[in-house]
Amino acid sequence: MTEHTSSLPAVRGGQEGAAKSHKPALTHLFWWFMFAQGGVLAAILLPVHILIQGILGPLGIVPVVVRHYDTWVNILGNPLVKLYLLVLIAFPFFHFAHRLRYLLVDLGVPVARGVPAQVVFYGGAVAVSLVTIYILLTTVPISFG
Amino acid sequence: MPRGWWTRRPHYFWYIVREFTSLPLALWLLWFLVEIRRAQDGSAGYHPHGSLGFVIFSVIVLLFALYHSVTFLSLAGAILHFNVADRPIPSQLIILSQFALWAAASVVVGFVLIYFGRT
Numbered sequence: 001m002t003e004h005t006s007s008l009p010a011v012r013g014g015q016e017g018a019a020k021s022h023k024p025a026l027t028h029l030f031w032w033f034m035f036a037q038g039g040v041l042a043a044i045l046l047p048v049h050i051l052i053q054g055i056l057g058p059l060g061i062v063p064v065v066v067r068h069y070d071t072w073v074n075i076l077g078n079p080l081v082k083l084y085l086l087v088l089i090a091f092p093f094f095h096f097a098h099r100l101r102y103l104l105v106d107l108g109v110p111v112a113r114g115v116p117a118q119v120v121f122y123g124g125a126v127a128v129s130l131v132t133i134y135i136l137l138t139t140v141p142i143s144f145g
Numbered sequence: 146m147p148r149g150w151w152t153r154r155p156h157y158f159w160y161i162v163r164e165f166t167s168l169p170l171a172l173w174l175l176w177f178l179v180e181i182r183r184a185q186d187g188s189a190g191y192h193p194h195g196s197l198g199f200v201i202f203s204v205i206v207l208l209f210a211l212y213h214s215v216t217f218l219s220l221a222g223a224i225l226h227f228n229v230a231d232r233p234i235p236s237q238l239i240i241l242s243q244f245a246l247w248a249a250a251s252v253v254v255g256f257v258l259i260y261f262g263r264t
Contacts, residue, residue: 054203063262096167
């Protein structure tokens, strides 16, 4: 029994005295997950939104749901659309935060490595997520119709 | 690293451009968030952006978005490893699947944006 339990990482860590424990790096896992998923979502979803909402719609080439109040409000009340918009907007900001912070590091801004910069960039992504949730919940009431 | 290191080789330059794509994409998404918020202004007060300046801005952002998509999805071949019947799936096939996913998602999202935009 003793031999069996001593093979567990946490127990091994304890037997090594001052050696650090082998806890899973859940915080790292979370941020890397958000970074990766944000990158994927931005890659597969953003170009078509920009093309249609930012170029073809304003030029009058195609009708776009966001260009008319009635169609926009109708679809914006759908809870699935709200969920989609939350994912579309919030996740990429975690990707952007990481890339822009390391862009500054690469360009020779050492302060971007520090904890305050991490708070600003990743905290900014969290703030955008919270603002997005607030806007989606308060702009148009949820409607199942 | 010396200042301006990223201007010395095309490879370095395009690496920095890849990292920079996040900024215009973030700005465009923030605009979109504003557009969502403007729906509370009521039908009389709702005037979606449609100026030439906004279109030019979107064209520039689209170029960065496409660069992000191509570079990020191409990485999948190096990052993802799958075995089927104990044989590894070729990285080119994994990359192709990512681009197919991009194409399919674009068709679906484009259809929804246009179809529900009919008045």
